[in-house]
Structures are given as C-alpha cells and as structure tokens.
Amino acid sequence: MNAKGIRVCRIGGVDVIIDYSWVIIFFLLTYSMAETVFPEAHKDYGRLWCWLMGIAASALVFVSILVHELAHSWVSIKRGINVTSVRLFIFGGMAETASEPKDGRDEFLIALAGPAANVLLGVLFSFVFISTMEHMSPVTTIVQWAVVTNMALAFFNLTPGFPLDGGRVLRAFLWDQWNDMARATQVVSRIGDVLAVFMIGFGLLLMIFYKSLLAGIWFICIGFLMKRASGGALQTATAAKTKHEQPPRVTVRQIMKKNPVAVDWLVPVNQFVDDYLYRYFFTEFPVLNRDEFVGIVSLADVSGVAAKLRDFKQVRDIMIPVEQLVAPGPEDDADSVFERMLETDAEFMPVIEEGRLAGIILRRDIANYGQIKISLKQ
Numbered sequence: 001m002n003a004k005g006i007r008v009c010r011i012g013g014v015d016v017i018i019d020y021s022w023v024i025i026f027f028l029l030t031y032s033m034a035e036t037v038f039p040e041a042h043k044d045y046g047r048l049w050c051w052l053m054g055i056a057a058s059a060l061v062f063v064s065i066l067v068h069e070l071a072h073s074w075v076s077i078k079r080g081i082n083v084t085s086v087r088l089f090i091f092g093g094m095a096e097t098a099s100e101p102k103d104g105r106d107e108f109l110i111a112l113a114g115p116a117a118n119v120l121l122g123v124l125f126s127f128v129f130i131s132t133m134e135h136m137s138p139v140t141t142i143v144q145w146a147v148v149t150n151m152a153l154a155f156f157n158l159t160p161g162f163p164l165d166g167g168r169v170l171r172a173f174l175w176d177q178w179n180d181m182a183r184a185t186q187v188v189s190r191i192g193d194v195l196a197v198f199m200i201g202f203g204l205l206l207m208i209f210y211k212s213l214l215a216g217i218w219f220i221c222i223g224f225l226m227k228r229a230s231g232g233a234l235q236t237a238t239a240a241k242t243k244h245e246q247p248p249r250v251t252v253r254q255i256m257k258k259n260p261v262a263v264d265w266l267v268p269v270n271q272f273v274d275d276y277l278y279r280y281f282f283t284e285f286p287v288l289n290r291d292e293f294v295g296i297v298s299l300a301d302v303s304g305v306a307a308k309l310r311d312f313k314q315v316r317d318i319m320i321p322v323e324q325l326v327a328p329g330p331e332d333d334a335d336s337v338f339e340r341m342l343e344t345d346a347e348f349m350p351v352i353e354e355g356r357l358a359g360i361i362l363r364r365d366i367a368n369y370g371q372i373k374i375s376l377k378q
C-alpha cells in the first residue's frame with residue numbers, strides 16, 4: 001500500500017500511520033468545534049479556551065478511531081491474520097492486513113471488535129462525564145463530546161452495508177449460514193450500494209437545507225467511498241469464487257506430444273505405407289518440407305489412391321495442405337480444442353507455434369487427461 005503518511009508509533013507490533021489527509025480533517029474539526037460548537041455551549045469561555053477544547057476534542061476523536069482500529073487489529077492477530085499497520089485518514093481508519101479472515105466466524109469477531117471498543121470507550125467516558133457533571137468544566141464538555149463521538153462511531157459502523165463493520169458482521173453471518181462467501185458479499189455489497197446513495201443524498205440535504213457544508217461534504221465523500229469499496233469487494237469475492245470453483249485451465253502444450261514422427265512431403269506413397277503406417281501404427285502424420293510444416297497425411301488419404309498408382313505419387317500429392325487445416329496454438333485451451341475436434345470429428349490436430357510444428361494433439365489424449373484428473377481427485 002502507499003506509504004503516504006506519518007508513522008506515529010507502533011502498538012503491539014502494528015504501525016500506526018497518520019495519512020496526510022488526516023491533518024485536514026483534524027484542523028476542520030478543531031476549527032468547527034472551537035469557532036461554532038463550544039462558543040455556543042459556553043458563552044462564558046474565551047476564544048483560547050474554545051480552541052484548546054477544540055484540539056482536545058479532535059484528539060479524542062483521533063483516539064476513539066485509533067482504538068476502534070486497534071481493536072479490529074487485535075482480534076485479527078488473535079485469529080492468525082497478519083496486521084501490518086493501522087492507517088488513519090480523512091474518512092476514518094483502516095487496518096491493513098496481509099490476508100483475509102478464513103471463515104465467517106473470524107470475520108464476525110473481527111468486525112464486531114471495532115464498534116464494541118467504541119461502546120466500551122463511550123461507557124468509560126460516561127463515567128467521567130457523570131462524575132464531573134456537578135461543576136460543568138471544560139473536561140465535562142469534552143468528555144460529553146467523546147461519549148457522543150464513540151456512540152456515533154459504534155452505530156455508524158454497525159450500519160449493515162459493506163464495507164462498514166455492520167456489513168462485515170452481516171456478511172459473516174450469511175457466509176456462515178450459506179457457506180458461500182461470494183453470495184454473502186453480493187448481498188451486503190448491494191445493501192452498501194443503497195446506503196451509499198442514501199449517504200450522498202443525506203449529505204446534499206445537509207448542505208442545501210442545513211447549510212452544514214463540512215458535514216455535507218463528508219457524508220457525500222463517505223457515500224462515494226462506500227460505493228467504490230462495495231464494488232471492489234464484490235469483484236474480489238467473485239474473482240475468488242471463479243478461481244476457487246474452476247479448475248486451472250489446461251493448455252494444449254500440457255497435453256500435446258512434442259517432436260512427433262513427421263514425414264517428408266517428397267516420400268512416395270508406397271514408402272509412406274511401409275515405413276510409417278506399418279511401422280508406427282499411427283493413422284495420421286504431419287508432413288514437412290524440410291523444417292516447414294506443410295500439411296497432414298492420413299490412412300484415409302492413402303486408401304483413396306488406387307494401389308497401382310501409389311508408386312507414382314508422393315505424400316505431397318495426397319496430403320491435406322496446411323491452408324485447409326485447423327491448427328491450434330500451444331497456449332490454446334485444451335477443452336475448447338477438444339470441442340472443436342468433436343465438432344469436426346478430428347482425432348488429431350497439428351499444433352502450430354510461430355509457423356512451425358510444435359507438436360500434435362490427439363483427441364483421446366485430451367479425454368484421457370480429463371479422465372485421469374477426475375479419477376485422482378479425492
């Protein structure tokens with residue numbers, strides 16, 4: 001992943017990275033708290049106090065998101081997933097992992113850990129809030145803000161659309177129920193898509209009717225981000241599914257016979273019968289003119305020639321020339337070559353690579369290959 005950002009510290013083997021974009025949100029958040037929210041709540045506080053409170057409040061948002069991500073990381077590591085870093089960026093946080101959870105149960109626990117951590121923090125800050133409530137101090141205000149932030153983080157993240165934690169929890173549940181990760185991803189991605197549209201709409205609403213430019217833009221961006229992430233997750237899951245379900249492609253090269261017995265095109269037909277047909281017991285042979293592949297000759301081509309004429313004709317007179325042949329390349333898919341052979345009732349095809357004869361492929365070899373694979377599969 002891109003290394004854009006500042007490595008702040010390392011907690012439990014996980015690098016904490018602050019993306020440069022986070023600086024923007026930190027400033028905007030501090031600004032809006034210091035200039036609008038706190039002066040309204042505390043008309044008796046000076047500007048300096050409001051700014052200090054703003055910074056403290058933003059720092060608590062930072063801590064809350066960090067704890068959220070670290071909770072995901074901690075459970076991930078416990079479930080055997082290698083977490084390299086936690087990155088905080090303009091729209092929140094993200095734990096960067098080297099692998100995906102192996103089953104629905106693991107994903108369920110990992111996804112739930114983040115919001116659970118915020119609920120715990122929220123409860124913790126509530127105690128502080130209650131114990132300082134008597135004398136409304138700056139601490140009370142900031143802690144109150146922290147309670148709201150953590151509850152909001154927990155609830156927002158539990159929205160059941162991918163890629164939010166709630167979407168992951170739902171996916172884990174469905175994954176466990178259906179035992180089909182791709183199908184579960186499909187469902188939560190769709191919900192994520194719908195939610196994304198709602199968020200974009202909500203953002204527009206905030207901007208137009210409530211004049212909340214910052215919150216509006218934030219929701220719109222989150223909406224677009226969610227839309228992109230849910231599309232990406234869907235693609236990954238579908239790709240993983242096709243990769244998982246389809247056996248690896250078998251190429252012609254894996255099955256073809258290399259260095260096949262070939263006959264020179266100037267060989268008389270009689271000699272071809274004695275030295276090739278009766279010697280190798282193949283019924284079809286590739287024909288070469290020096291190194292160049294020029295066609296194929298078969299038993300059927302010979303039997304079409306009257307016996308007394310076989311002394312006067314050469315292989316080149318009776319062969320099927322290369323222009324009339326269907327010849328696959330070595331990288332072609334063996335299955336589709338097999339189908340083509342069935343359609344044209346061909347038992348044999350020359351394999352051509354860069355104009356040269358690379359080998360021959362036999363229909364029965366492809367069939368046997370498939371048979372062997374099926375038999376040996378547990």
Ligand SMILES: [Zn+2]
Nearest residue numbers: 114115157165
């Ligand atoms: Zn989370």
